[in-house]
Amino acid sequence: MSGPAIDPSLYRARDRVAIRRALVAVSDKTGLVELARALADAGVEIVSTGGTSKAIADAGIPVTQIGELTGFPEHLDGRVRTLHPKVHSGLLADLRLESHEAELAHFGIEPFELVVVNLYPFAETVASGAAPDAVIEQIDIGGPAMVRASAKNHANVAVVVSPAAYGTVVEALASGGTTLEQRRELARDAFRHTADYDAAVAAWFEQQVPGPDWTVQVGEGASSADDPGAFVPTLEVHAELAATLRYGENSHQRAALYAHPRGAGIAQATQHGGKEMSYNNYVDADAALRAAYDHDTPAIAIIKHANPCGIATADDIATAHALAHACDPVSAYGGVIAANRVITKAAAESIAPIFTEVVVAPGFEPEALELLQAKKNLRLLELPAEYAPRVRGRAEIRQISGGLLAQDPDAHFADPSSWTLAAGDAADAATLADLEFAWRAVRAVKSNGILLASGGASVGVGMGQVNRVDSCKLAVERAGERAAGSVAASDAFFPFDDGPRILLEAGVKAIVQPGGSIRDADVIAACEEYGVTLYLTGERHFFH
Numbered sequence: 001m002s003g004p005a006i007d008p009s010l011y012r013a014r015d016r017v018a019i020r021r022a023l024v025a026v027s028d029k030t031g032l033v034e035l036a037r038a039l040a041d042a043g044v045e046i047v048s049t050g051g052t053s054k055a056i057a058d059a060g061i062p063v064t065q066i067g068e069l070t071g072f073p074e075h076l077d078g079r080v081r082t083l084h085p086k087v088h089s090g091l092l093a094d095l096r097l098e099s100h101e102a103e104l105a106h107f108g109i110e111p112f113e114l115v116v117v118n119l120y121p122f123a124e125t126v127a128s129g130a131a132p133d134a135v136i137e138q139i140d141i142g143g144p145a146m147v148r149a150s151a152k153n154h155a156n157v158a159v160v161v162s163p164a165a166y167g168t169v170v171e172a173l174a175s176g177g178t179t180l181e182q183r184r185e186l187a188r189d190a191f192r193h194t195a196d197y198d199a200a201v202a203a204w205f206e207q208q209v210p211g212p213d214w215t216v217q218v219g220e221g222a223s224s225a226d227d228p229g230a231f232v233p234t235l236e237v238h239a240e241l242a243a244t245l246r247y248g249e250n251s252h253q254r255a256a257l258y259a260h261p262r263g264a265g266i267a268q269a270t271q272h273g274g275k276e277m278s279y280n281n282y283v284d285a286d287a288a289l290r291a292a293y294d295h296d297t298p299a300i301a302i303i304k305h306a307n308p309c310g311i312a313t314a315d316d317i318a319t320a321h322a323l324a325h326a327c328d329p330v331s332a333y334g335g336v337i338a339a340n341r342v343i344t345k346a347a348a349e350s351i352a353p354i355f356t357e358v359v360v361a362p363g364f365e366p367e368a369l370e371l372l373q374a375k376k377n378l379r380l381l382e383l384p385a386e387y388a389p390r391v392r393g394r395a396e397i398r399q400i401s402g403g404l405l406a407q408d409p410d411a412h413f414a415d416p417s418s419w420t421l422a423a424g425d426a427a428d429a430a431t432l433a434d435l436e437f438a439w440r441a442v443r444a445v446k447s448n449g450i451l452l453a454s455g456g457a458s459v460g461v462g463m464g465q466v467n468r469v470d471s472c473k474l475a476v477e478r479a480g481e482r483a484a485g486s487v488a489a490s491d492a493f494f495p496f497d498d499g500p501r502i503l504l505e506a507g508v509k510a511i512v513q514p515g516g517s518i519r520d521a522d523v524i525a526a527c528e529e530y531g532v533t534l535y536l537t538g539e540r541h542f543f544h
Contacts, residue, residue, distance in 0.1 A: 118163075317341045
């Protein structure tokens with residue numbers, strides 16, 4: 001089905017449109033009285049609704065109630081106000097067409113040249129924790145209809161959805177009207193406004209539907225009724241400009257931070273001190289969070305260039321930091337630290353002497369905050385209280401040329417009881433705990449990834465190499481003498497036994513890896529030769 005076709009030759013040219021009549025209905029009253037006074041002073045007739053008309057009238061400015069225009073009072077608790085031909089015909093009439101002009105005259109309807117509308121505060125109502133019925137009442141019906149109608153008819157009508165654009169209206173009053181270019185830009189902003197609003201409403205309804213869903217971090221989608229886990233046919237990306245950054249990965253690249261309006265992550269963190277966050281700071285801080293929150297016990301992750309310099313768990317967060325830093329003190333210089341517990345005074349005392357770019361945590365003890373804020377360049381980020389890693393149904397997305405990739409987050413941390421013992425003796429409790437830690441920690445390592453661990457802390461990391469042998473060599477080299485007696489985790493299977501032999505010769509006492517190579521038997525034989533325990537998980541942890 002298509003809309004009516006009109007002969008293009010019937011359209012009359014129209015650029016500047018004088019403002020004689022305005023429809024004003026806003027939930028955000030910022031600047032309303034000033035705008036209304038400017039309109040009235042310019043001789044513009046103002047038609048308005050509900051609380052908006054009251055605010056204008058209370059300021060002593062002439063205003064026509066919408067019911068006076070339509071001849072029908074607002075009713076159903078205000079649910080029906082503007083849905084009337086005397087409103088929408090005045091918004092949709094294309095006065096470039098003589099036929100539309102004649103129809104308005106026939107029905108005695110006057111056109112609008114300006115519409116000032118912003119919508120009910122739906123997202124704010126959701127954020128307040130309001131009950132479902134209260135949220136439903138904040139789903140605007142007439143507002144979006146007026147905005148869309150006016151934006152469609154921008155050849156004749158200027159539509160304003162934000163107080164930030166009121167200055168454009170005032171300038172137009174002084175210059176004889178709005179230009180087509182101005183109206184086109186305002187229409188673009190109006191359609192963005194209604195699209196964002198509809199996305200917020202759809203996202204809320206997604207949360208009301210029981211069962212699994214597919215909700216991406218920077219947009220919202222709807223699952224198929226037949227397959228609740230299905231990917232949505234259209235992925236709507238919805239994020240708002242939160243900050244313009246100094247530059248991107250390099251100084252010649254522009255950069256900005258966009259935040260999900262209902263997000264609760266690094267983009268919404270509260271900064272307590274230090275310089276402005278940079279693009280690279282955000283990338284590393286998010287990687288650090290990913291690593292720290294992979295552990296249930298107190299954990300610290302130190303990240304540099306999106307790779308871990310050290311990851312450790314302990315009974316307290318201060319000890320975890322000391323252990324993580326000890327993994328690779330040279331690389332930790334200028335790194336980013338994430339904690340999955342509140343930063344204590346003791347932890348702050350451990351962190352303070354080391355040059356660090358960012359510390360991100362769920363909170364800071366007052367004495368810890370005071371101590372770290374003394375480092376004037378150190379950025380301190382406190383996570384939102386709602387922050388939760390690996391949220392059910394939430395997807396990860398990545399941009400590629402011409403599109404986006406979406407996937408479930410990697411949250412596969414099967415209990416060691418499900419692993420297969422492939423070589424050597426079953427590990428004792430302490431060794432098994434280290435193996436489980438290493439298997440969780442290696443997920444944060446860029447592939448190909450090898451991580452050596454001892455005592456709940458990484459002691460050597462080999463990351464991002466194009467072959468697993470080099471990753472093994474790098475992990476052993478960084479561990480040095482600590483390799484002897486440590487355990488090792490590999491993010492994917494060993495294609496040959498050359499990588500494992502590097503670990504075995506360094507004194508690694510146990511290895512955990514996915515298995516699944518056609519040469520698993522060679523790897524198992526090498527571990528048997530050295531009397532080393534080998535577990536197979538059956539799943540890998542690639543991280544590209």
